[in-house]
Amino acid sequence: MFIDIAGFTGLSERLGDRVVPLLSRYLDITSEIIVANGGTIDKFIGDAVMAFWGAPQPQEDHAARCCRAALACCRAIEASGLADDLGQPLQIRIGINSGRMLVGNIGSELRLNYTVIGDAVNVASRLEGANKSYGTQILIGESTERLARGAVVTREVDSIAVYGREERLAVHELIGIVDEDVGMAGWIARYEQGLANYRARRFAVALADFEAVLAERGHDRPSELMRERCRQFAATMPDAAWQPVVALRTK
Template sequence: LTSGGAAYEVALTPLPFPGWSLATVIPEAEFLGPVETTLRRLILGLAIGAVLAALASAMLARSVIAAPLSRVVGELRHVEAFALEQVRRHPSRLKEIASLSGAIAEMASGLSAFRKFIPADLVRDLLRQGVEAKPGGHVQELSVMFIDIAGFTGLSERLGDRVVPLLSRYLDVTSEIIVANGGTIDKFIGDAVMAFWGAPQPQDDHAARCCRAALACRRAVEQSGLTDDLGQPLQIRIGVNSGRMLVGNIGSELRLNYTVIGDAVNVASRLEGANKSYGTQILIGEATERLARGAIVTREVDSIAVYGREEGLSVHELIGMVNGDAIDDEAVGWIADYERGLAAYRARRFTDALADFEAVLKRRGHDRPAELMRDRCRQLASAAPDAAWRAVAALATK
């Protein structure tokens, strides 16, 4: 029954008197109140327990699953950036996550082996710039350098497989210098090293950087103590040239090489070989001299027509850096004598030129370019050339 908003329970019990019953009326709150209170407390306790269990599960999942997965994702980021040396193996209570971390570490270890074959810094730069691994490129002004060992063919024939340790040490020395000066090692071709500056990272001073690296390579090889089989110090020859060239991923869909190609590259290779004719170690092209002027000390050696070309190219011997190498007054003097003689030679004043080249030899004692020019002047002074004569020396070999 309900009365006055309150519920009551009524029980009727028959009495032994005809027509009489005993009615017992009890408010529900008297006997259901404690049950409802207990039930409410039970529900509240269960709710709190469920929340605490959820929080505990979340914390457990975070420590056992989420945190290890986050670390694994971080290792994948290192692989993506080709920062393989930063990849670490992370243990986990979950076998699957531990296996995934181990697989990533093993993958990084395997990729690290390829760093011996490809320049890791180059890969990072290309990934950072979003360059896709497909054939393509663009033309821009760069500087390129070729280095090789003088007399390497005969040396390798005499030493056989014993030349490998010597070659490896020489390549180590030159490679470290190139990378330290911001260069990109293109490839090794036997004893030759090809490198370039200005790509993939733009370098406004690419010509000066290339020249600085060339001088540092020569100095490093001299200081390394490397000798040939006869005990003679190892000698290197370097050719440097600058100009517009194609740079990019050159090759096929199966294999690519990030490299430079073009006439300016070919000239750099020819200049390296021209050192043999002039008895020099570092020859640079006129474009390199122009771009690095003010930062380098050079002397113009000659105008040459490299193998495969007819037009003359002004060639300079790299002497040193303006602020990095000690160039004394004596050196300034013989450089001036030589270039004055070269100007006289080009003007067909062979007697005057002869005197200047002999002055260089008197100052230096031995200077192969001056000896060559002296002999030319003597020949031309005794037999005047015809009107078609050009002050350009043609190189018959590469």
């Protein structure tokens, strides 16, 4: 799991050393929640928090634990009242992915760090950044969604190729915990129906699905993005080689 503060570069430039108390409080909140949910804090990289589950002790429910921690971090930051210098509530973005990783003490003769490395780690970092494109707060990889299925509420947002990687990845938005969040099934099903119609090149039908989601929710950035794509493709049908995969050009 990677956690980042949205707009931190500009915030730190404006605040200078006054950013330290804000950063410290944010790190305190997220760290406490990660540890309480059985996570291992790997490192802090500026405002970024890197953590992992399943080591040093195996955890059969590692994906669900991580998802619960992510949702709890979002709720805790919102409840904390932390705000930037403009008075806007602090916003965080989270990327989560699961897979085989190399874990252990890695480093130089002068310094070792107990950490994880591997492709699955890199994808988690890219998913954190992908939240910027989709206006979401928590994005998880398809393996995490599969492992945590039944414990969490998600919706498949899109198929993407993250920066620096060509392989297609189904990306899901983490929305809530099963039994805690009710009344969501309708718009989630309608969005995923629209996604299926979009992939089948039924763009006019998909457009109606995404507009129905927006009518119910008022604002939903993934639906807005998909609506614009459907409008473009309904007007100018893509060629036969078209694939419903978006390549993200930035980290």
